[in-house]
Each structure stands twice: as structure tokens, then as C-alpha cells.
Amino acid sequence: MKEECDTAVVEANNKSATYALVVDLLGKITGLKDEETFIAQMLxxxxxxxxxxxxxxxxxxxxxxxxxxxxxxxxxxxxDARDQFLACQENYLVTGDGKGFFHQVWYDTDLLGIVHIDGISFPDRIAEYLTICHFVAQVAGLSLANARICQKLTDTQGERDNEITERKRAEGALLLAKNKITLLGSITRHDIQNHLMVILGNIALARVDVTDPAMEEPLREIETATKTIRSLLDFGRVYQEIGSHGSQWQQIAEIISLADVPKGITLETDLRDLSVYADPMLPKVFFNLLDNTVKHGGHVTRIRVSQEQRQNAVVIIWEDDGTGIPAGEKEQIFERGVGKNTGLGLCLIRKILAITGITIRETGEPGKCARFEVLVPAGAYRCDHQPK
Incomplete structure (x- = not known):
């Protein structure tokens, strides 16, 4: 039973990792309107x-x-470097050493370019890489066509009507592609979640049937890995929603008042009717800061949320009386997968805020307190009673 659980965990982990990479990175290149920027992002x-x-x-x-x-x-x-690319006359061409391949990028009936992947670390997975590249190339072709059409609209006013029609066609195809990506993510998450439930169920049964104490540690490791995969899937679901809806004015004090503060912790605020223009997921920023304080702050008894005016910006300060963040980890904690847990919460916070130009950093004193400073630039905040 342990071997079957291990195999299922590995398969689910591989699927979730591939899904997270493809969906995350594709979402960043679709819709770019500058060809040079698009090609750099694609590479x-x-x-x-x-x-x-x-x-x-x-x-x-x-x-x-x-x-x-x-x-x-x-x-x-x-x-002769360019001639190597042009030698690819089919949809793809595997190089002679088996460590790379060329792949054409098409939009409709137009060949827009040829990409080369060279020196891959796992040549035995080249068939899998070609499958992924084929899917990416289809979306890349749509994006590149859209970028070129946008450039033509800027440079050539005389062909404006025809080019707008082409742009709409390309954007419609892009929207369809993005919807397919979203559907693919939803189906993949659901499928993997079902497998994870099977694994967790088998672990529970194994604990009942297995009497050997030596099996408890392997079962605990499998359970931990399975729950980590589930957390990654949740991260992918939330990340996919960032930026998908229009930003809006939100009152910070109202958001803070909805926080579920544990017993034994006092939450104080001094925000003076501060409203911030941000993604609708802004509440998750402060709820994740609270979660981070509770889980990693040590014996926290007090949290204070306040604001400071700094030149043309406002800084929202989240400060506690916990153990603080070590000096060498103040930036790394915002990276995905870094920290005492999975590091997903703080990673999401930074990405949500960045949509409207807001930044966050940790400036607390190690061993005494954690202090997160959220800098809101001019135009993205107001401190009066203007209607929302």
C-alpha cells in the first residue's frame, strides 16, 4: 500500500507542478502588445x-x-546561426544529438517564427517537452499575431479598418485560448484533488490496519507531501484570479474589521478613513498578514495597523510584538516556497498589491517585532470622505 501511495503522490505532484508552470507563465505572455517584449517573455x-x-x-x-x-x-x-533555424521545414525537428529541438510558431496559415530549445537536461523526456511546446506555441502564435497587429495599427493609419478587424479576430482567439487555459486548470485541479482525497483516505485506512510502529513515520511523510500538493493547487486557483477583475476603492479599516483575530491577541488600528485603489483581492493581503503573524510570530499578544504620510505616498504599517524576521530572510519570505511553511501567502500578497503599483517590505527588528510596510503611491489612496 505504501508503494501505491508513493506512486500516486509523485504523479499528482508532477501534474500539479506542470500545471502551475504552464498556466502561470502562459498567463503572463498572452495579450502583450509589444513584439519585442513578447519574444523576450516567451524565451x-x-x-x-x-x-x-x-x-x-x-x-x-x-x-x-x-x-x-x-x-x-x-x-x-x-x-550561419539563422540557417539552422530555417532548416526546420516541418512543425518540429529534433536535433541530431537528441538534446534539443526546433519548433515552428504559427497563427492561422502564417508561419511567424521558429523557436529552438537546446541542451535540455533530460533528453529522455523530449517527447513530453514537445507536447508542452506544441501547446505553448499555439498560444504564443496568437499572442505574437496580436502584438504585430497592434504595431501595424500604430504605424499604418491607412489600413486602419482592416487591421482592427484582424485585431478583433486575434483578440477573440486569445480570449478563447485563455478560457481554455482556465478550463484546463479547473479540470486539472479537480482531477488532482480527487486523487489526493484517495491518498489521504488510504493513509487513514493504513493507520487502522498497520500495527508496525515503524510505518507511522513513512505514512506521516506521505500525508505531509499530499497536503503540500493540495496547498499548491489552492495557490494556483487563487493566483489565477489575481488581476482578472477591475481594481476598486476599498476602505482599509473596514477590511481590518473583518479579520478573525484569535483570542489572546489585541488588534489596534489608526487608519483615519484611508481608502486604497487595489485589486478586489486586497482583503486577502491583510488576512494573510494576520495568518503569518499567528503562525510564525511566536508569542504575539498585540498587532497594530497604522498609516504614515511619506512625501507623495502613504505607508500602511502592520506591526506585531512577536519574534520578528531574521535579517537575512526579509526579502526571501516573499518568494514562493520560502519560509517555515510553503511561503505561498506572502508571495500572493506581493503580487496582489503590485497590480496597482503598491509595494510591500519587512522592516521589523529581529527578535523583537515583525513590521510590514505597504507603500501606496499617489493616486492609489485617499484619506477623506469621497464617495467610492
């Missing part, structure tokens, strides 16, 4: 997905090739 995406030694892209304009664009820069020296 970054391939570097993250496949960890190759280098990746490059040759754009095609009506069959005429442009220069080689690469990550890292200058990874394709020599006059």
Missing part, C-alpha cells in the same frame, strides 16, 4: 519550463527572417 518561459542551455527565436515576416533573438544574449554566434 524566458521556455527557459523556466525546460531549463535548456540556450533558447532562441527567429521571427519571420512574410517568409523573410529577422535576426536571431536568444536567451542568454549572444547564444547563437556566427553568420
Amino acid at each position: 524566458d518561459l521556455f527557459m523556466v519550463l525546460f531549463s535548456p542551455e540556450r533558447t532562441g527565436f527567429v521571427p519571420l515576416y512574410g517568409g523573410s527572417p529577422g535576426p536571431v533573438i536568444s536567451k542568454p544574449d549572444g547564444a547563437y554566434p556566427g553568420m
Whole structure:
């Protein structure tokens, strides 16, 4: 039974990791309207997905090739570098050493470019990489076509009507692609969650049937890994919603009043009718700060939320009397997967705030207190009784 549980955990973990990467990174490149920015983001995406030694892209304009664009820069020296890309006459071409491949990027009947992935670490997974690349290339083709159409609209006023029609067609296709990604994420999460429930159920049964004390530790490790996967899936679900709805004015004191503060902790506020223009998920910022304080603050008895005016910005300060954050971890705690738990809460906080240009940092004194400063720039806050 332990072997079956281990296998199920590994499979579920692999599926969730692939889903998180593909959906997260694709969401960042779809809809970009600048071709140069799009190509750079696309190459970054391939570097993250496949960890190759280098990746490059040759754009095609009506069959005429442009220069080689690469990550890292200058990874394709020599006059014949571009010819290597153009040798790919099919949808894809695996290189002779089996450690890379070329893949065409199409939109409708137009070949927009050719991408090269070279020096992958796991050549035995090249078939899996090609499947992922094929899906990414379809969405990338839509995005690149949209970027080029937007550029034409800027440069060529005489063809405005026809180009707007093309842009709408491309944007409609992009919306369909994004909806498919969302549906794929929902189905994948549901499927993985079902498998995780089976694993947790089998663990509970195993604890009843197994009498060997030596099996308790392996079962506990499997249970912990399974719950971690479930947490990652929840992170993907929440992350997918960030920025999907319009920002709005929200009163901070009203949000804080909804916080479920545990017994033994006093929460004080001094916010003076402060309202902030932010993503609708702003309440999750403060609820996650509270969760972080309770879980990692030590023996916290007091939390104070206040505001300070600093030149053309307002700083919202969340401060407790707990154990604080070590000096070497003040920035790392906002990275995904870093910290005493999964690090997902603080990672989400920074991304939610960044949508309207708000930043957050930790400035507390290690061993004495944790202090989070949320800097709200001019135009994103107000301190009066203006109607929302």
C-alpha cells in the first residue's frame, strides 16, 4: 500500500507542478502588445519550463527572417546561426544529438517564427517537452499575431479598418485560448484533488490496519507531501484570479474589521478613513498578514495597523510584538516556497498589491517585532470622505 501511495503522490505532484508552470507563465505572455517584449517573455518561459542551455527565436515576416533573438544574449554566434533555424521545414525537428529541438510558431496559415530549445537536461523526456511546446506555441502564435497587429495599427493609419478587424479576430482567439487555459486548470485541479482525497483516505485506512510502529513515520511523510500538493493547487486557483477583475476603492479599516483575530491577541488600528485603489483581492493581503503573524510570530499578544504620510505616498504599517524576521530572510519570505511553511501567502500578497503599483517590505527588528510596510503611491489612496 505504501508503494501505491508513493506512486500516486509523485504523479499528482508532477501534474500539479506542470500545471502551475504552464498556466502561470502562459498567463503572463498572452495579450502583450509589444513584439519585442513578447519574444523576450516567451524565451524566458521556455527557459523556466525546460531549463535548456540556450533558447532562441527567429521571427519571420512574410517568409523573410529577422535576426536571431536568444536567451542568454549572444547564444547563437556566427553568420550561419539563422540557417539552422530555417532548416526546420516541418512543425518540429529534433536535433541530431537528441538534446534539443526546433519548433515552428504559427497563427492561422502564417508561419511567424521558429523557436529552438537546446541542451535540455533530460533528453529522455523530449517527447513530453514537445507536447508542452506544441501547446505553448499555439498560444504564443496568437499572442505574437496580436502584438504585430497592434504595431501595424500604430504605424499604418491607412489600413486602419482592416487591421482592427484582424485585431478583433486575434483578440477573440486569445480570449478563447485563455478560457481554455482556465478550463484546463479547473479540470486539472479537480482531477488532482480527487486523487489526493484517495491518498489521504488510504493513509487513514493504513493507520487502522498497520500495527508496525515503524510505518507511522513513512505514512506521516506521505500525508505531509499530499497536503503540500493540495496547498499548491489552492495557490494556483487563487493566483489565477489575481488581476482578472477591475481594481476598486476599498476602505482599509473596514477590511481590518473583518479579520478573525484569535483570542489572546489585541488588534489596534489608526487608519483615519484611508481608502486604497487595489485589486478586489486586497482583503486577502491583510488576512494573510494576520495568518503569518499567528503562525510564525511566536508569542504575539498585540498587532497594530497604522498609516504614515511619506512625501507623495502613504505607508500602511502592520506591526506585531512577536519574534520578528531574521535579517537575512526579509526579502526571501516573499518568494514562493520560502519560509517555515510553503511561503505561498506572502508571495500572493506581493503580487496582489503590485497590480496597482503598491509595494510591500519587512522592516521589523529581529527578535523583537515583525513590521510590514505597504507603500501606496499617489493616486492609489485617499484619506477623506469621497464617495467610492
